Amino acid sequence: MKNNIQVKHITIVGGTHGNELHGIHLVKNRQANRYKNRDKLNVKTLLANPLAIEANRRYIETDLNRCFKLEDLNDESLSLKEQKQAREIAQELGGQDLVIDLHNTTANMGLTIILLTDRGIQDPFMVNLLFYLQKKEPQVYILNRSLSANESPYLSSLGKQDLAIEVGPVPHGTLYAELFVKTEALIEHILDFLEEPQALSGTLTYYQHLFSLDYPRDESGEICAMIHPDLQGRDYQPLKPGDPLFLKFDGETIANEQPGTLWPVFINEQAYYEKGVALTFTKKEQLIF
Amino acid sequence: MKNNIQVKHITIVGGTHGNELHGIHLVKNRQANRYKNRDKLNVKTLLANPLAIEANRRYIETDLNRCFKLEDLNDESLSLKEQKQAREIAQELGGQDLVIDLHNTTANMGLTIILLTDRGIQDPFMVNLLFYLQKKEPQVYILNRSLSANESPYLSSLGKQDLAIEVGPVPHGTLYAELFVKTEALIEHILDFLEEPQALSGTLTYYQHLFSLDYPRDESGEICAMIHPDLQGRDYQPLKPGDPLFLKFDGETIANEQPGTLWPVFINEQAYYEKGVALTFTKKEQLIF
Numbered sequence: 001m002k003n004n005i006q007v008k009h010i011t012i013v014g015g016t017h018g019n020e021l022h023g024i025h026l027v028k029n030r031q032a033n034r035y036k037n038r039d040k041l042n043v044k045t046l047l048a049n050p051l052a053i054e055a056n057r058r059y060i061e062t063d064l065n066r067c068f069k070l071e072d073l074n075d076e077s078l079s080l081k082e083q084k085q086a087r088e089i090a091q092e093l094g095g096q097d098l099v100i101d102l103h104n105t106t107a108n109m110g111l112t113i114i115l116l117t118d119r120g121i122q123d124p125f126m127v128n129l130l131f132y133l134q135k136k137e138p139q140v141y142i143l144n145r146s147l148s149a150n151e152s153p154y155l156s157s158l159g160k161q162d163l164a165i166e167v168g169p170v171p172h173g174t175l176y177a178e179l180f181v182k183t184e185a186l187i188e189h190i191l192d193f194l195e196e197p198q199a200l201s202g203t204l205t206y207y208q209h210l211f212s213l214d215y216p217r218d219e220s221g222e223i224c225a226m227i228h229p230d231l232q233g234r235d236y237q238p239l240k241p242g243d244p245l246f247l248k249f250d251g252e253t254i255a256n257e258q259p260g261t262l263w264p265v266f267i268n269e270q271a272y273y274e275k276g277v278a279l280t281f282t283k284k285e286q287l288i289f
Numbered sequence: 290m291k292n293n294i295q296v297k298h299i300t301i302v303g304g305t306h307g308n309e310l311h312g313i314h315l316v317k318n319r320q321a322n323r324y325k326n327r328d329k330l331n332v333k334t335l336l337a338n339p340l341a342i343e344a345n346r347r348y349i350e351t352d353l354n355r356c357f358k359l360e361d362l363n364d365e366s367l368s369l370k371e372q373k374q375a376r377e378i379a380q381e382l383g384g385q386d387l388v389i390d391l392h393n394t395t396a397n398m399g400l401t402i403i404l405l406t407d408r409g410i411q412d413p414f415m416v417n418l419l420f421y422l423q424k425k426e427p428q429v430y431i432l433n434r435s436l437s438a439n440e441s442p443y444l445s446s447l448g449k450q451d452l453a454i455e456v457g458p459v460p461h462g463t464l465y466a467e468l469f470v471k472t473e474a475l476i477e478h479i480l481d482f483l484e485e486p487q488a489l490s491g492t493l494t495y496y497q498h499l500f501s502l503d504y505p506r507d508e509s510g511e512i513c514a515m516i517h518p519d520l521q522g523r524d525y526q527p528l529k530p531g532d533p534l535f536l537k538f539d540g541e542t543i544a545n546e547q548p549g550t551l552w553p554v555f556i557n558e559q560a561y562y563e564k565g566v567a568l569t570f571t572k573k574e575q576l577i578f
Contacts, residue, residue, distance in 0.1 A: 025512075025538060028538075029538050029539075034538075034539060056562075056563070106460040106463055169460075171395040171458075171460035171461065171559050172460065172461075172462075172559070173461075173559040173560075173562065174395055174557055174559045174562070175512075175515040175516070175557075176515070176516075176518075176521060176557075177515040177516060177517060177518045177521065177536045178518040178521065180515060181518075181536075223314075223464075226464040226465070226466040226469060227464070227465075227466060228466060229465075229466045229467040229470075232465060232466065232467065247466045247470075249314060249317075249318050249323075250318075250323060268463055268464075268465075270460050270461070270462040270463045271462075273345075273462065273463070274345070
C-alpha cells in the first residue's frame, strides 16, 4: 500500500493520567536523552497533567482525557483545572503530525494501540505503520474507536494522526518492568518506521469498539456483582451467549446475553468503575490491503 | 496443643483503607445478613474509614492503619481526620477478643494472615486456629510481624488477639472475584473454628518479618528503578544472593546483596511507593507444636 503523507512532528505524551506511571517515566527517560537521535524526525515530549502526577492520582478535578472535545476547548467558561490544562495542551500540540499518548490499564490488554478517530484505519500510511508494529511485536492489539476528531474528548486526537498506547495489566500507581520495557521497544519501533516508512501489504487484524456494559447495581445504585472469575483477564478472547459475565456478591452468576461472538476489552479497569463501565465489547475485524 | 482461652467477641473490619474493595464489600455483605448465624459467637462488623471509602482512596489525610499506637491514641492534640477516627475506633473495639482487619494488596501474596503482635504465635489457641486454616486452605500464608501491642500502629492490634488478612494481587479500587470468594470462605473457616475450637498438633509454617527495602533513587530522591521482571509476583519464593532485584530505567540490573536465603513479600505494593518500601524481607520458620 502506497504512502502519500509524511509524519515528522511527533509528540509523545505521558501523565495524562497522573497515576499511570509507565508513560510518566518513559517520558522522563526520553527527556533525560537516553535514546538514539532521530535526525529525520522532530520528537517532542510532554507530561500532560503535572498536578495529578505530583498527587499520584488519575486527575485532580476532572478526567483530563475527557476534556478535548473541540466544543469544550472553545468554551472559555469551563474552569476546572483539567479543562484549563486541556486548552494549554491543545495550543501546544495543535500542529503535530502524530500525538502518541501513553496509558496504563488494570485490564489484561497487553500492548494495545487505540485509534481514537477513524483517520488511522483510513490512512494507508497509518495502516502500514500498524501492520509493521504487529509484525515486530505480535502481542500488539489494535482497538479502533471511530470517533470524529472534533467530537473526541481524548488528548491524542489533537494530532493530525493519533495513537494512544494502553498497556496492562498494571495496577495504577505501580511499574511493571516487563511491560515497561516492551512499551519502550514499541515506541522505538514506531519511530523506526516514521524515519523509514515502508509500503507493505497484508492483513491487519483489529478490534472495532461497539459499546460498554456497566456492573449490575442494586436499588441504591451500588455495585452488587464482580467480573466473573472465568472472564477476569480474558480481554480479546471470544465471549459467546451464555458465557459467565458477572458473579453477584450473593453467589449468583450472571450470563452474557449479547447475541453472537464478541471480544471484550477493558475488563475490570479500575478507573472505569466510576464511569459505569465493567467491560467494553468489540468485534474482531480484518483489513486486507 | 491445649486451648486455655475463649474467643467469643469478634469484630470484622473492612475499609480501613478506602480503596481496598474486598473488605468493604465483605463487610457490607455480612451486614446484609447473608451468612449463617453464629449462635456461640458475638460477631460485629465495622467499616473503619467511611470518608476514604466514599472517596475511593486509601485515606483522606493520613493512613488510618498507622494511627493506633497507644501513645498516639492518648494524644488528644493529634487532629487529622484519621487520627480522630482512630480514637473512636479504639473506644469501640477495646474489649474485643479478636479483631480481623481485611486488606488488599497489589503484591502476589495470596491469602496472607498477618499477625501484627507476637501474641498470636505465642498463644496455643491462635496457633491451633492458624494450623486449622492452613489445613483447610493450603494457600494461606502466615506473616508474623512481632510488634508489641502498645507500639503497633495497626488497627487489628486493638483486639486481645489480632488477625489482618492481606489478599492479592488485586489492584486497589477493583474486585477480583476469585480472591473475594476465597477470602469469604477463609472468614467462615475462622468462625467455624472459633465456634468449635480444636486442640491440634503439627508443624506451623510462617514467615517472620525482618526489614524492608526502598527502591533505588537518584540524587533528587526520585525512583530510578523498578522491581525486576524476574522478581515480580514472586512473593514467598526464596531469593538468594545475586538474584535480580531491580531493573533501572537505564536498563541496568541491580542484584540482591543480602546474605543467605530470604523470602520477600509485599513486592511492588502500590501503597508502599510513598512509604519507601519496594519489598519486605522475611525468613521462613516452622513451629512444631
